[in-house]
Amino acid sequence: MEKDCLKLENQLCFPLYAASRNVIKKYKPFLDELDLTYTQYITMMVLWDLKEINVKELGNKLYLDSGTLTPLLKTLESKGYVSRVRSSSDERNLLICLTAEGGKLKDKAASIPTKVSKCINLNPDEALSLYKILYKILEGGE
Amino acid sequence: MEKDCLKLENQLCFPLYAASRNVIKKYKPFLDELDLTYTQYITMMVLWDLKEINVKELGNKLYLDSGTLTPLLKTLESKGYVSRVRSSSDERNLLICLTAEGGKLKDKAASIPTKVSKCINLNPDEALSLYKILYKILEGGE
DNA sequence: TTAAAATAAATTGTGTACAATTGAATTGTA
DNA sequence: TACAATTCAATTGTACACAATTTATTTTAA
Numbered sequence: 001m002e003k004d005c006l007k008l009e010n011q012l013c014f015p016l017y018a019a020s021r022n023v024i025k026k027y028k029p030f031l032d033e034l035d036l037t038y039t040q041y042i043t044m045m046v047l048w049d050l051k052e053i054n055v056k057e058l059g060n061k062l063y064l065d066s067g068t069l070t071p072l073l074k075t076l077e078s079k080g081y082v083s084r085v086r087s088s089s090d091e092r093n094l095l096i097c098l099t100a101e102g103g104k105l106k107d108k109a110a111s112i113p114t115k116v117s118k119c120i121n122l123n124p125d126e127a128l129s130l131y132k133i134l135y136k137i138l139e140g141g142e
Numbered sequence: 143m144e145k146d147c148l149k150l151e152n153q154l155c156f157p158l159y160a161a162s163r164n165v166i167k168k169y170k171p172f173l174d175e176l177d178l179t180y181t182q183y184i185t186m187m188v189l190w191d192l193k194e195i196n197v198k199e200l201g202n203k204l205y206l207d208s209g210t211l212t213p214l215l216k217t218l219e220s221k222g223y224v225s226r227v228r229s230s231s232d233e234r235n236l237l238i239c240l241t242a243e244g245g246k247l248k249d250k251a252a253s254i255p256t257k258v259s260k261c262i263n264l265n266p267d268e269a270l271s272l273y274k275i276l277y278k279i280l281e282g283g284e
Numbered sequence: 285t286t287a288a289a290a291t292a293a294a295t296t297g298t299g300t301a302c303a304a305t306t307g308a309a310t311t312g313t314a
Numbered sequence: 315t316a317c318a319a320t321t322c323a324a325t326t327g328t329a330c331a332c333a334a335t336t337t338a339t340t341t342t343a344a
Binding site: 179180181182206207209210213214217232233234235 | 328329330331332333334338339340
């Protein structure tokens with residue numbers, strides 16, 4: 001009986017992993033219009049909200065490290081959506097700042113959450129339940 | 143109000159993406175002992191169950207394409223866990239077969255699901271609810 | 285029956301993820 | 315105040331993901 005534990009259909013992590021990729025794919029046609037990948041998009045979300053943040057804090061919010069963020073932020077800089085400046089008070093910190101160009105993207109992105117949620121077949125109860133469980137996983141360990 | 147839709151904390155996809163990576167990380171110490179990555183592990187799960195499958199069907203089960211699977215399966219072959227043989231009835235198909243060595247891994251893996259579930263802070267109701275919602279997402283579109 | 289269409293895997297190229305290491309800047313402390 | 319420890323970002327190296335294209339094989343339909 002122990003063996004059924006190793007069947008794909010009895011796993012919780014596998015559908016979590018597959019559903020995550022599945023939903024991210026639904027963003028693609030909308031994000032293509034903004035010339036953003038999904039990871040770049042969630043980075044821009046933080047910046048649309050805060051305007052400025054250093055790499056460390058950004059990594060804490062996105063659960064990503066500098067190995068992922070450094071090249072991604074250089075790409076966003078090359079697109080003109082953010083600037084990268086060393087903090088004068090502590091040269092170890094790199095400040096990521098939203099540019100005017102990056103700010104304009106927010107308007108174009110405003111309709112994306114609604115459009116994507118229409119592609120996902122969940123009712124409000126399920127969505128809320130999912131949200132709570134996912135944050136319980138995220139908070140329950142790191 | 144439209145603007146709050148673009149806040150990270152109001153997204154459903156972001157915690158899905160973050161929780162997926164968070165849980166996969168919990169497998170790492172256990173999978174390191176088997177010299178498997180998470181993607182290699184779920185591939186082995188299919189093979190422990192079916193013994194043999196072609197790349198196309200494997201991709202359907204894992205929601206992955208040949209671009210991901212081809213190099214991964216070559217790695218598993220080099221580790222001695224699978225063999226790769228063209229189907230004689232249709233040379234387009236590549237059959238992936240569990241080797242004896244690969245079969246032995248199943249015993250070593252048997253305890254992993256229990257160990258990982260102890261690292262995830264969910265009660266049985268939450269786990270079942272999550273499972274159902276994730277499969278609803280997966281079935282609801284592709 | 286043979287040429288076009290379809291199918292399967294491999295390949296190519298880009299962009300993450302992430303562990304581990306490095307290097308520069310800052311902080312704590314003897 | 316030096317200097318060891320810490321912190322932050324960048325770098326290095328490996329392994330996915332995935333879109334798009336290519337190559338080989340098989341199927342189909344004229």
